[in-house]
Amino acid sequence: xxxxxxxxxxxxxxxxxxxxxxxxxxxxxxxxxxxxxxxxxxxxxxxxxxxxxxxxxxxxxxxxxxxxxxxxxxxxxxxxxxxxxxxxxxxxxxxxxxxxxxxxxxxxxxxxxxxxxxxxxxxxxxxxxxxxxxxxxxxxxxxxxxxxxxxxxxxxxxxxxxxxxxxxxxxxxxxxxxxxxxxxxxxxxxxxxxxxxxxxxxxxxxxxxxxxxxxxxxxxxxxxxxxxxxxxxxxxxxxxxxxxxxxxxxxxxxxxxxxxxxxxxxxxxxxxxxxxxxxxxxxxxxxxxxxxxxxxxxxxxxxx
Amino acid sequence: xxxxxxxxxxxxxxxxxxxxxxxxxxxxxxxxxxxxxxxxxxxxxxxxxxxxxxxxxxxxxxxxxxxxxxxxxxxxxxxxxxxxxxxxxxxxxxxxxxxxxxxxxxxxxxxxxxxxxxxxxxxxxxxxxxxxxxxxxxxxxxxxxxxxxxxxxxxxxxxxxxxxxxxxxxxxxxxxxxxxxxxxxxxxxxxxxxxxxxxxxxxxxxxxxxxxxxxxxxxxxxxxxxxxxxxxxxxxxxxxxxxxxxxxxxxxxxxxxxxxxxxxxxxxxxxxxxxxxxxxxxxxxxxxxxxxxx
Numbered sequence: 001x002x003x004x005x006x007x008x009x010x011x012x013x014x015x016x017x018x019x020x021x022x023x024x025x026x027x028x029x030x031x032x033x034x035x036x037x038x039x040x041x042x043x044x045x046x047x048x049x050x051x052x053x054x055x056x057x058x059x060x061x062x063x064x065x066x067x068x069x070x071x072x073x074x075x076x077x078x079x080x081x082x083x084x085x086x087x088x089x090x091x092x093x094x095x096x097x098x099x100x101x102x103x104x105x106x107x108x109x110x111x112x113x114x115x116x117x118x119x120x121x122x123x124x125x126x127x128x129x130x131x132x133x134x135x136x137x138x139x140x141x142x143x144x145x146x147x148x149x150x151x152x153x154x155x156x157x158x159x160x161x162x163x164x165x166x167x168x169x170x171x172x173x174x175x176x177x178x179x180x181x182x183x184x185x186x187x188x189x190x191x192x193x194x195x196x197x198x199x200x201x202x203x204x205x206x207x208x209x210x211x212x213x214x215x216x217x218x219x220x221x222x223x224x225x226x227x228x229x230x231x232x233x234x235x236x237x238x239x240x241x242x243x244x245x246x247x248x249x250x251x252x253x254x255x256x257x258x259x260x261x262x263x264x265x266x267x268x269x270x271x272x273x274x275x276x277x278x279x280x281x282x283x284x285x286x287x288x289x290x291x292x293x294x295x296x297x298x299x300x301x302x303x304x
Numbered sequence: 305x306x307x308x309x310x311x312x313x314x315x316x317x318x319x320x321x322x323x324x325x326x327x328x329x330x331x332x333x334x335x336x337x338x339x340x341x342x343x344x345x346x347x348x349x350x351x352x353x354x355x356x357x358x359x360x361x362x363x364x365x366x367x368x369x370x371x372x373x374x375x376x377x378x379x380x381x382x383x384x385x386x387x388x389x390x391x392x393x394x395x396x397x398x399x400x401x402x403x404x405x406x407x408x409x410x411x412x413x414x415x416x417x418x419x420x421x422x423x424x425x426x427x428x429x430x431x432x433x434x435x436x437x438x439x440x441x442x443x444x445x446x447x448x449x450x451x452x453x454x455x456x457x458x459x460x461x462x463x464x465x466x467x468x469x470x471x472x473x474x475x476x477x478x479x480x481x482x483x484x485x486x487x488x489x490x491x492x493x494x495x496x497x498x499x500x501x502x503x504x505x506x507x508x509x510x511x512x513x514x515x516x517x518x519x520x521x522x523x524x525x526x527x528x529x530x531x532x533x534x535x536x537x538x539x540x541x542x543x544x545x546x547x548x549x550x551x552x553x554x555x556x557x558x559x560x561x562x563x564x565x566x567x568x569x570x571x572x573x574x575x576x577x578x579x580x581x582x583x584x585x586x587x588x589x590x591x592x593x594x595x596x597x598x
Contacts, residue, residue: 051425053598073427077324081425087418091345103331104426106322115318122315132346148422153318184315 005030005156005187006050011059013045019211020045024059026206026216028189032182034198034219035191036295037208043191044084046208047158050189051081064155077106080149080157084164084191088141090134094120097133098147105152112151119147123177139170146177150186157181159190163197175201195291207295214298219291227260228286230270234279242273249298255282328428329436336440339413340406349409356402357448360395364452367391368459377463387460388453388478389485389556396489396548399448400518406444407497408510410437411590415597416505424598434587434594441494442487449486453478481555488548488579493518495586496544502593518545526564537568544582547575 004027011024021042037043048054050063052072061068063075089097095116102112120129123143128136133144142162149157162178163171178201181188192198198205199219207214232239232255240250240257246269251258260266267284274281323330337343342350367386374380381387386394414420423433457478464471497514504510522543529540540546546563553560554572565575 053424073325073429076425077322077427079425081422083418083421083425085418085421087422089413089417089419091349091413093344096344100331100335101422101426103334104328104423104428106324106327106427107318108321108323108327109331109334111318111320118316150315152322180315185317 003030004028005064006189007060007062008046009060009062011046011049011056011061013042013049013054013056013058013211021049021056021208022211024208024211024213026213028206028216029204030187031204032178032188032190032202033204033206034202035189035206035208036193036195036198036291037191037214038193038210040210041193041208042211043193043208044160047081047160047189047191050158051076051079078155080152080154080186082145082149082157082159082162084160086141088133088136088144091132093130093132094125094136094144094147095129098129098144098151101148102151105154107152115151115153116147119151120144122150123147124173138165139167139173142166142170142174143177146174150181154186156187156189159188161192162190163192163194171197195295199291205291207298209295209298214295227258228262228266228270228284230257230259230281231255231283232257232274232279233282234274235277236279238277239270239273239279242276243269246273251298325427325429325432328426329432332423332428332433332436333440333443336410336437337444339410340440340444352405353402356398356405360398360448360452361455363394363398364455367452367456371456371459371463376465377460388456388482389552389558390560391453391456392449392485392489392549392552393560395449395452396545399445399489400493400515400545402448403441403445403493403497404511404514407441407494407514408501408504408507410441411498411501412504412507412510415502420594420597430591430594430598434591438494438498442490445490445494446486449489450482453482485548485552485555488551488576491583492544492548492579495583498590499586502590522546529564529568537570540564540568540570541574541578544578547578547582550575551579 006028008024008026011021012019013021024046035043035046045054049056049061050068052068052075055069064078066074068075092100095113098120099109099112099116102115103109107115117126117129120126123146125140125143125147128140133141136144142165146159146162149159159178163174166174175197178188178190190198190201202219204217205219206216230239236252236255236257240252243250243257243259248259248262248266248269257270259270262269270281270284339345341353370385371377371380374383374385414423424430457472457475461468461471466474496517497510500510500513500517501507504513522545525539525542526546529536529538529543533539543564546565549560550563550565550572552558554575
């Protein structure tokens with residue numbers, strides 16, 4: 001894991017009796033990484049641990065080669081963070097606020113103001129930068145949040161649900177901005193429960209479910225087409241059990257099964273299982289949103 | 305017509321200096337001063353703080369003018385014109401209003417707007433943040449006490465029959481007495497407003513609560529201290545606004561009035577302890593609150 005931007009080893013965090021993260025071990029390579037999971041899966045807790053804002057119950061975390069527990073300030077000096085929640089002061093202009101956050105990262109005031117203007121230009125707020133943030137729309141506020149995360153030229157940015165609350169056009173623009181960050185040499189971790197966003201944006205994915213690591217690996221075209229979605233007429237649970245008895249992963253969502261991942265022999269296995277249990281097959285095909293299928297197959301339910 | 309080319313300015317990496325925590329602390333102090341004074345904010349945010357500053361400065365000029373009108377320092381004293389110690393009574397009221405208006409604005413909005421999550425993602429600790437906010441508060445609110453006293457001091461030096469520098473040399477004690485008393489006022493008021501601003505959502509409510517605790521609460525405690533309730537004398541210590549004034553009388557050797565704590569037999573050093581205790585408890589309380597929020 002020597003070339004990994006983030007290394008997590010045996011990470012566990014509990015809030016009282018609730019386990020938010022359970023024995024995570026993973027490495028995140030350079031590039032754009034998606035952190036996927038339902039609300040409450042532990043994504044935000046993991047991001048806050050990466051920043052050194054939350055001290056884990058157990059385990060070790062290294063970010064950009066720094067041990068987070070030993071030197072959190074060194075990590076924060078080179079990391080940008082875009083929180084999911086509202087975090088903008090209504091009574092400041094966008095230019096002032098972004099310049100201030102640059103100064104908080106240690107940039108001299110003159111440089112901070114220059115980079116504030118440049119970064120707001122980059123996120124498409126050149127004309128609005130002298131308006132007060134209280135007058136901004138949701139989309140503009142999300143852009144300011146992204147601007148403050150990158151204004152100090154971080155080596156890594158952690159984006160927590162960056163497209164949250166945006167309309168489809170705004171979402172596409174935000175995802176395009178995030179993709180561009182990778183081209184600037186900034187490594188990105190973007191957390192989302194919208195899997196299509198991750199599929200469009202990322203080249204590595206970390207899946208969390210109820211604090212457990214479901215998967216950490218590359219997002220490749222081959223893996224995107226390895227699940228089969230089946231709509232069953234009859235007892236879907238019995239078909240699922242028959243498939244599981246053959247060692248095939250299955251997730252049940254009502255009468256729909258997400259089967260796999262696996263090769264083309266999955267189709268034969270599904271037909272055999274349906275015949276064995278007396279169920280009918282209404283529809284069967286490769287998953288359209290394959291990441292969601294995989295998440296269902298591995299975690300049991302789609303992230304919400 | 306010429307052909308135009310649109311260039312994407314893209315993104316420029318930054319390889320200049322990074323000042324780390326020191327730069328972050330300086331930024332918080334600067335932002336704190338701006339927030340207190342309403343600088344780089346909408347015009348309505350400037351009205352109250354600058355009005356109170358204007359009153360303080362005009363009053364300083366008036367006090368100096370009255371001394372000049374009296375003709376000499378001795379004549380001014382004979383007429384009962386206020387000097388360093390007595391002047392605190394007037395300026396502490398101005399400062400009390402100033403702190404009520406600006407103190408909650410210094411802390412509450414960062415918390416209620418969720419901005420702390422951004423600030424603490426930078427190389428800035430909770431202690432850095434709070435110490436820098438306190439520095440901004442001491443800098444601006446302290447000026448309300450110190451600047452008018454400095455104006456009076458220089459005015460009296462000009463008026464002195466002994467000459468400007470002879471007066472300054474003969475009154476060097478003012479240089480420590482005024483700051484010490486100012487710090488006592490600022491510490492006790494800052495602790496109370498800090499605790500309230502760390503918990504209340506609306507700065508206006510925190511301002512009202514601050515005035516209620518300091519003025520009304522202090523007055524009620526002072527009255528109850530002289531009642532026949534068991535252990536009533538200890539209530540005098542809750543009249544927090546009296547302690548810096550008792551300290552002021554003690555340091556300047558004047559007797560402006562008999563405060564509740566004095567009426568029930570507490571020595572002036574008890575007020576020194578009370579100021580330190582309120583300031584200490586306030587600081588620990590606010591720190592505890594913000595460590596939970598970070």
